[in-house]
Amino acid sequence: xxxxxxxxxxxxxxxxxxxxHRPLAVVLPSDTDETARVARRVRREGIPLVPRGAGTGxxxxxxxxxxxxxxxxxxxxxxxxxxxxxxxxxVQPGVVNADLSRAAxxxxxxxxxxxxxxxxxxxxxxxxxxxxxxxxxxYGVTSRYVTGLTLVTYRGDVIRVGGFASERGSYDLVGLFVxxxxxxxxxxxxxxxxxxxxxGVRTLLAIFDEIEGAAxxxxxxxxxxxxxxxxxxxxxxxIRAVEASTFAAGYPVDADAALVVEFDGVEAGLDADISAxxxxxxxxxxxEVRTADSEEERAALxxxxxxxFGAMGRIAPDLAVQDATVPRTRLPEVLTRIRxxxxxxxxxxxxxxxxxxxxxxxxxxxDRRNADQLERxxxxxxxxxxxxxxxGGTITGEHGVGLDxxxxxxxxxxxxxxxxxxxxxxxxxxxxxxNPGKVIPDEDPPEALPADQRTANTSVGEIAEGxxx
Amino acid sequence: LxxxxxxxxxxxxxxxxxxFRAEPWAVCDRxxxxxxxxxxxxxxxxxxxxxxTHGWTCVPAGKGTWLDGGQPxxxxxxxxxxxxxxxxxxxxxxxxxxTAEAGVGxxxxxxxxxxxxxxxxxxxxxxxxxxxxxxxxxxxxGPLQAGYGVPRDHVLGATLVRPDGTVLRFGxxxxxxxxxxxxxxxxxxxxxxxxxVTSLTVRLHPRPAADRSVLFSGAGDAPLVELARGLxxxxxxxxxxxxxxxxxxxxxxxxxxxLVVARLMGSRDEVDExxxxxxxxxPESPERVLEGEHSARLYQNVQAVEEGAELxxxxxxxxxxxxxxxxxxxxxxxxxxxNRGFGMRLAGYVQAGLLRVIIxxxxxxxxxxxRAGTVVSGMxxxxxxxxxxxxxxxxxxxxxxxxxxxxxxxxxxxxxxxVKSVFDAEALLxxxxxxxx
Numbered sequence: 037x038x039x040x041x042x043x044x045x046x047x048x049x050x051x052x053x054x055x056x057h058r059p060l061a062v063v064l065p066s067d068t069d070e071t072a073r074v075a076r077r078v079r080r081e082g083i084p085l086v087p088r089g090a091g092t093g094x095x096x097x098x099x100x101x102x103x104x105x106x107x108x109x110x111x112x113x114x115x116x117x118x119x120x121x122x123x124x125x126x127v128q129p130g131v132v133n134a135d136l137s138r139a140a141x142x143x144x145x146x147x148x149x150x151x152x153x154x155x156x157x158x159x160x161x162x163x164x165x166x167x168x169x170x171x172x173x174x175y176g177v178t179s180r181y182v183t184g185l186t187l188v189t190y191r192g193d194v195i196r197v198g199g200f201a202s203e204r205g206s207y208d209l210v211g212l213f214v215x216x217x218x219x220x221x222x223x224x225x226x227x228x229x230x231x232x233x234x235x236g237v238r239t240l241l242a243i244f245d246e247i248e249g250a251a252x253x254x255x256x257x258x259x260x261x262x263x264x265x266x267x268x269x270x271x272x273x274x275i276r277a278v279e280a281s282t283f284a285a286g287y288p289v290d291a292d293a294a295l296v297v298e299f300d301g302v303e304a305g306l307d308a309d310i311s312a313x314x315x316x317x318x319x320x321x322x323x324e325v326r327t328a329d330s331e332e333e334r335a336a337l338x339x340x341x342x343x344x345f346g347a348m349g350r351i352a353p354d355l356a357v358q359d360a361t362v363p364r365t366r367l368p369e370v371l372t373r374i375r376x377x378x379x380x381x382x383x384x385x386x387x388x389x390x391x392x393x394x395x396x397x398x399x400x401x402x403d404r405r406n407a408d409q410l411e412r413x414x415x416x417x418x419x420x421x422x423x424x425x426x427x428g429g430t431i432t433g434e435h436g437v438g439l440d441x442x443x444x445x446x447x448x449x450x451x452x453x454x455x456x457x458x459x460x461x462x463x464x465x466x467x468x469x470x471n472p473g474k475v476i477p478d479e480d481p482p483e484a485l486p487a488d489q490r491t492a493n494t495s496v497g498e499i500a501e502g503x504x505x
Numbered sequence: 506l507x508x509x510x511x512x513x514x515x516x517x518x519x520x521x522x523x524x525f526r527a528e529p530w531a532v533c534d535r536x537x538x539x540x541x542x543x544x545x546x547x548x549x550x551x552x553x554x555x556x557x558t559h560g561w562t563c564v565p566a567g568k569g570t571w572l573d574g575g576q577p578x579x580x581x582x583x584x585x586x587x588x589x590x591x592x593x594x595x596x597x598x599x600x601x602x603x604t605a606e607a608g609v610g611x612x613x614x615x616x617x618x619x620x621x622x623x624x625x626x627x628x629x630x631x632x633x634x635x636x637x638x639x640x641x642x643x644x645x646x647g648p649l650q651a652g653y654g655v656p657r658d659h660v661l662g663a664t665l666v667r668p669d670g671t672v673l674r675f676g677x678x679x680x681x682x683x684x685x686x687x688x689x690x691x692x693x694x695x696x697x698x699x700x701x702v703t704s705l706t707v708r709l710h711p712r713p714a715a716d717r718s719v720l721f722s723g724a725g726d727a728p729l730v731e732l733a734r735g736l737x738x739x740x741x742x743x744x745x746x747x748x749x750x751x752x753x754x755x756x757x758x759x760x761x762x763x764l765v766v767a768r769l770m771g772s773r774d775e776v777d778e779x780x781x782x783x784x785x786x787x788p789e790s791p792e793r794v795l796e797g798e799h800s801a802r803l804y805q806n807v808q809a810v811e812e813g814a815e816l817x818x819x820x821x822x823x824x825x826x827x828x829x830x831x832x833x834x835x836x837x838x839x840x841x842x843x844n845r846g847f848g849m850r851l852a853g854y855v856q857a858g859l860l861r862v863i864i865x866x867x868x869x870x871x872x873x874x875x876r877a878g879t880v881v882s883g884m885x886x887x888x889x890x891x892x893x894x895x896x897x898x899x900x901x902x903x904x905x906x907x908x909x910x911x912x913x914x915x916x917x918x919x920x921x922x923x924v925k926s927v928f929d930a931e932a933l934l935x936x937x938x939x940x941x942x
Contacts, residue, residue, distance in 0.1 A: 121738070121825045122858075144740050166683050177681060179690070180658055195703040195916045201821045201858055201893040205576065205911030205940035206921050207699075208644075211657060211690030215683050232740035259599040261622055261711030302741055305774035363600045393681045433681035441684070448684050452671050456927060457686040463923030475685060 038062040039158045047106050050093040051153070052116075052357065054404075059086065059100035059272065066111040067128070068186055068194055068224040078105055078193030080383070085190060087218040088162030089129065092153040094357050095438025097164070097217045099474050106221055109160045115139055116225065123230045124183070124200055129160025129223050133167075136228075145230040146176040150436075152342065163223050166215030168434040170266040170341075173392035174300075175231070177434070179214040184227035186211065187220070190470040200227060209311055212460070217436050218471040220464035234265075234300035238310040241337040242317035243324040247293035247387075251367035253320035254391045257297065257313050258364065266298040267392030274344045274386040274399075277351045283343035285336065288324075295391070296341050344388040345399075352384070353399035356413050360421060362429030364394040373423040374398050381412040395433035396424065421447060442477040475483050508561060508582060509539035515551045516543060518588055520589060525564065530584045531904040533565055533577035537584040540829045544589045549701050550670035557668050564699035564935050566609055567636030571643045573899045575696050576910040579627065579937040587638055589682040590703060593617055595678075602661060602678055604706040607638025625708040626653035626744075628804065630811045630861075630898075638702050644694030647808055648745035648768065651856045653710065657693035662706035665692065665699065668929050678706050688821060697935040698942055699928040713770035716744075718800040720793045721765045721782050726750070728788070730827055733765045735786040737824055743778050744770040746855040747807060748827075752848030752865065764792075765855075766807075768800065810852050816840075816864040822893035824858040824899060833887045834862045840877045842866040858893070878907040885912060910938040 038044060039061045048058040060083065065071040078085055084295040086106045088098040100106055109130035117126040120143035125136060133154040150169035151157055157167070163185070168177045184198035196212035214218055244250040250269050257264060270278075274294045279289050287294050295317065299309045314325045328334035348355055362370050372386070374396075378385040384401040398420055402413045421431050421444045431437075431444040445454060458476050462468070509523035520542035522530070530540045538561075543549045556563045561582035566572060568588055587608035595604040597622040605614065611625070612633040618624055629635060629645030639645075641663075646655040653659075675689035676682055683877035692702055723729045733748050745768035749759035767783050769776045784790060795803050811817050818837060822830045834851055841849045846865030853860040867877055881904070885895040889912060897910045914921065918941055924933070925942035932942070 119823075119825075122823045124823075166687070168681055174682070176654075176658065178688070193916075195920065197917045198919070199892075201822050201823055203819065203896050203911075204914060204917075205896075205918055205938075205942075206914065207924050208657060208690045208694055209917055209920055209924075211693075212687060212924075214690075215687045219686070220911045232742070237741065258601065261714075263711060302771070302775045302778050304778035305772040308772065308774060326758075361681050363597065363602070363678055365597060365599045384669065390681075394679055395681045426680050428682045430677050430679055430682045432684050433679070434683060436683050437685060445685060448677070450673075453673050453675075453688075454685070456673060457689060459927045460686055460688060460924060463920055463927060481907050 037078055038064070038259040044074055047088065047091070050096060050098050052094045052096050052440060054130055054356070055099055057099045057101045060103055062106045062108050064108045064111045068188060069124050071107065071188045071224050072192045072194050074107060075188055076189055079190055079192065079469055081469065084472050086471050087160070087222045089158035089164070090132070090156045092157045093161065093165060093438065094359065094435040095432070095440040097438030099439060109158055112224065120145060122200070124227060125160055125230055126225060126227050129158060129226060130164070131159050133157050133162060134160060141233065144233055147228060147231050148181060148231050149178045150394070159226055159228070160223055163214050163226055164216065164218045164434045165434070168390070168393070168395070169269055169422060170390060173267055173390065174263060174265040179211055181229045182210055182214050183229055184215055185210055185223045186225035186410065187222065188224050189221045190465045190467055198227070217438060217475050219461050219474055221470060222320060236303040236306050237298060237300045237334065238306045239296065239298045239328045239334045239337050240314055240317070241326045242295040242297070242314070242322040243288055243291045244293040244295065244322055245291065246321060247371055248368040250293040250295040251323035251371060251391065253295060253317045253322065254314045254367065255365055258392060260312070260316065262283045262309055262313060264297050264392060265300040265494050266296065267390070268293045268296040268341050269387070269389055269391040270341050270344060271387040273342060273384060274348065275386045277386060278340045278343055278347040281343070281347040281350050283339065283347050285339035285343065287340045287452070294340060296337060312473055317493055321362040341388065348386055348399055348401065353403045356417060357404065357435070358396070358398045358400065358401040358417060358420060359432050359435040360396050360424040360429055361433035362396065362424050362427050363392045364392070364428040366429070367391060367394060370396065370423055370427060374420055377416050377419045377423070381416045383412055386418070393433065394429065418444070437475045439474060442475065445477050507538070511555060512539055512541050512552055512583065515555060516541065516548055518544070520544070520549055529570065530566070530569055530586070532572045532581045532584065535577070535581050537564070537581045540584045540586060541590045542586050546664065546666060546672055546703050549585070549666045549703055550672065552583070552585060553666060553668050553701065554670040557931065562933050562936055567639030568610070568634060570631045570635045571639050571645070574643060575938045576937045576940045577902050577905055577937070585701060587636065587701070591656065593702060594693045598623060600678070601707055601709045602706055604662070604678065604704060605637060606704050607636065607702045609637050610634050611637060611640060618709055619712070622712045624712045625659060625707055626710055627656060627659060628808050630808060632809060632812070633805065637705055637707070641693050641705060642695055642697055642702055648747050648804060650745035650854060651746050652742050652770065657690060659707050660689065660693060660705055661708050663689055663692045663702055664704040665702050667700045668931065668933050673700070676706065680708060681892045695882065696938045698925060698938050700934065701924045703922070714773070715769070715771060715773045715776040716778050716797055716800045717769045717780060718795040718803050719767045719769065719780060719791045721787055721789065722762045723789070726763055729763055729765050730831065734827060736765065736767050736783060737783055737855050739786065741782060743779070744768040745804070747851035748851070748855055749807065750808070750851035752850045754848045761821070766803070785811070807852070810850060811863055813846060813865065814863045814899070815866050816904070817896050817898045818884070819861040819896050820860045820862065820888050820893065822858050822888060822891055824856055826891060826893070827855065827857070829891060830858070830860045832882050834860055835862065836880060836884050837862045840864070840868050840880050842868040843854065868905070870926070874903050874907060877904050879927070883907050893920070909940055914941045
């Protein structure tokens with residue numbers, strides 16, 4: 037149990053530092069049982085619970101936005117079973133994404149979803165956010181890989197849903213839970229499918245003078261029936277940020293876009309795929325196409341994409357990382373719209389994104405001390421969301437709604453749909469004490485939380501300590 | 506006034522069947538009072554609202570392939586078939602997705618996407634005329650689930666009309682979407698218990714340049730099982746891996762033998778290489794290799810393997826337990842009527858750990874129901890004690906009543922009931938279809 041103010045500081049925000057809320061306390065249970073006991077005890081006091089993995093989220097989802105106790109998964113970091121024959125693993129939620137792939141590698145297997153924070157982010161967090169990653173273009177997102185869960189609800193009930201070999205008269209509660217952003221319960225055990233490590237990989241980098249040309253190449257590559265594992269675009273602003281940083285990747289600074297395309301799978305056919313993609317890039321106006329033959333060269337081509345966020349931190353004090361998805365064919369016009377929005381609001385917007393999925397990450401650079409700029413950032417963010425929704429897209433592709441995007445939910449859902457979501461949450465959490473105030477806008481304050489009932493004479497540290505050894 | 510007459514008033518073109526004309530739409534031997542064929546979301550909503558006012562139960566359907574699937578509903582007043590809602594609403598080939606009304610046939614869909622060298626890799630059991638909506642709502646997957654996944658993996662968006670007439674849209678047209686709780690996931694496998702699904706957006710795939718099936722047969726079953734196990738462990742993704750054991754009658758009649766089939770899809774180079782890997786697994790070389798159309802036709806036959814069966818039992822266990830799964834399946838022989846139809850076939854999706862026991866006709870006699878019930882329950886106990894599950898995907902209604910289509914519900918039961926009540930609190934849609942709800 038952490039109650040020391042200095043140590044609680046770490047828990048006051050996630051990867052999106054715009055929001056800061058310090059929790060009353062942080063509890064770190066070590067298994068399902070302990071988690072259930074913590075939940076039961078905390079509920080008696082009417083205090084909300086907020087589940088949290090590594091805190092790498094980008095929507096403020098794991099914050100104690102109302103006075104709450106954070107349940108961290110740091111001590112639930114064991115791989116409980118690795119079954120290479122059936123290609124399954126059972127893990128605790130605090131296992132780091134990349135650690136699972138590392139453990140599976142000796143068996144020729146890997147865990148497919150690879151969010152860019154994979155060396156830090158946890159599988160519990162991935163389940164909560166339904167995380168993607170560059171390679172989900174070919175492999176799909178987290179929900180495709182989770183086959184079973186053990187859940188602890190706010191009431192402290194332990195519920196097992198799904199299971200690889202379990203077919204029942206039931207709804208897809210596993211699929212429903214994945215992406216519920218910690219609002220339904222805490223996943224304390226997770227069963228996932230593993231996949232074979234691809235035999236070979238080929239990567240190309242194409243440089244464009246017009247970002248629309250890069251977007252057009254993406255449509256061409258996928259439209260002709262090629263199946264790339266990843267298709268990523270880094271725009272000119274980002275390239276210049278990266279090249280000016282210690283992460284310099286050798287991308288030309290006068291370019292408007294760099295396109296990374298990767299194929300993986302059986303060795304045979306990969307060369308044909310990559311040269312077909314290279315031809316399509318050239319036809320779409322690429323001024324230069326580089327391909328990688330070795331692992332080092334491949335890492336070099338990826339460098340500019342992978343270090344983009346780190347580099348951007350150097351050119352502006354604050355960064356609003358946006359996330360929205362549009363149908364792939366609408367990318368060129370949406371990119372133009374975003375550029376217009378940036379100009380109109382006199383803002384720098386750097387775009388680095390999963391182009392193959394149509395998943396944009398326009399990053400708005402700003403300085404929070406400049407109130408006027410902050411307001412323009414908010415207006416521009418709203419306009420970008422609207423532009424994406426207007427062409428049939430959505431307000432978040434992989435970062436989640438959390439605290440950050442509740443205000444945009446009405447752009448994509450009717451009030452009846454939001455009400456259905458609210459009621460489905462109540463099925464898992466009738467008291468409304470699990471991560472309240474997230475995802476769904478204008479949620480009434482949960483009944484579990486009347487202010488006068490919040491115990492003043494018991495310290496939260498005592499409450500949690502009483503149950504968690 | 507009859508239910509049919511009342512509903513006719515809501516559907517301008519009078520698409521309602523009653524009496525003997527409703528007989529082909531019997532659900533588990535029970536003929537509905539009326540069969541309605543709405544043409545728009547509004548018509549679906551108005552029929553549902555009327556049903557709610559009168560307290561009629563309603564079973565959503567497509568072409569009727571799955572009417573006998575799952576647990577028989579506790580009451581059937583109206584069957585609502587979506588076969589008149591079969592239009593493709595939006596198809597942007599470059600986006601690799603398509604939106605269609607739920608009543609569109611999979612065959613029709615495939616005709617629309619073929620000119621663009623695209624397809625929806627779903628091959629549920631049954632004939633290719635089955636509808637997209639029913640395939641998704643019943644969560645029906647076939648051999649291609651090994652390489653491409655199950656219906657929930659293909660669906661990007663859905664429109665659902667709730668019994669109170671509210672039209673809800675889940676998901677959208679994009680492949681990555683986490684804007685709110687993922688209610689879309691409830692649609693696949695909901696068996697018409699939450700609402701009427703009227704349209705779906707699905708993700709399409711490029712049609713692979715090469716389609717090849719590599720067939721292995723053997724006199725002994727044990728080496729075949731060993732081979733299937735070896736193929737499942739290849740470090741590549743096969744489009745499908747199936748174990749097919751023909752019925753005794755077929756073995757004697759047509760000389761059919763047990764088969765293991767690996768289906769390979771991809772570029773020609775890729776398929777050539779995977780074929781070499783596949784052939785390196787077995788001690789013997791393949792009996793046959795079928796290419797292109799021939800491979801596709803073989804798999805159409807595999808899809809039709811349940812046709813004419815009275816009882817289909819699905820056993821699901823970990824793939825590593827294949828031998829044990831086959832042992833348990835053998836117990837079903839005790840209830841097969843000899844000399845009727847093909848006898849008992851087995852069809853397994855090896856990588857999913859799924860084995861179907863397909864019985865042409867269940868042996869009848871004085872105490873047949875008791876005997877069949879004992880055998881199936883015994884099989885279920887054996888599978889469940891090994892961490893697996895058993896469901897009856899179709900069978901004589903009396904047997905389904907006696908032993909239940911689905912296994913016992915675990916700790917998730919309250920959640921299932923809760924979700925049902927969010928959508929259909931009065932239990933008017935396919936009540937009892939999932940056993941629990």
